Amino acid sequence: MKSPSRFIPLRIERQEDGLWIEWAAGHRALYPSRSLRLACPCAVCVEEMTGRPLLDPGAIPDSIQPMQIRLVGNYGLRVTWNDGHDTGIFTFQALAGLCPCDQCRLAQS
Ligand SMILES: [Zn+2]
Ligand SMILES: [Zn+2]
Structure with a gap:
């Protein structure tokens, strides 16, 4: 993500299997629960x-x-997990860096 709006989330939605995030930069993806928790x-x-x-x-x-x-x-965003963990704050910058959308995945590989 290269535009200045890349760290602005338009929509953040909690789902059972992760967080769905849509960025102002146009990226949208489901961040899988486990990889987000590990991060x-x-x-x-x-x-x-x-x-x-x-x-x-x-x-x-x-x-x-x-x-x-x-x-x-x-x-940023504070997440309370079902393992009781709630001390982590995910900054939008960090989340943007973890973006798992196809575009970012292809760019990384
Ligand atoms: Zn933690
Ligand atoms: Zn992306």
């Missing part, structure tokens, strides 16, 4: 100083689901 940037999941992952992917079940989403200011 949690909070201090419990990622060591703050080193960026070393502390989260054991094996500890996150396939049944993981976002239970609640709340906007944080105008820059």
Whole structure:
């Protein structure tokens, strides 16, 4: 995503299998629950100083689901997961970087 509007979400919708996000830049995709949970940037999941992952992917079940989403200011999203985890704030910038739409997937491969 290269336009200045790339970090502005037009629509964020909680679904059982993930978050559906539509960006002002035209990208739209379902962010799968488990990969989003594994990308949690909070201090419990990622060591703050080193960026070393502390989260054991094996500890996150396939049944993981976002239970609640709340906007944080105008820059991010806090997700409450059904494993009780709710300390992670996903910034729109980070979410845009994780965009799993076909266009982004092709660009990465
Ligand atoms: Zn976390
Ligand atoms: Zn995309």
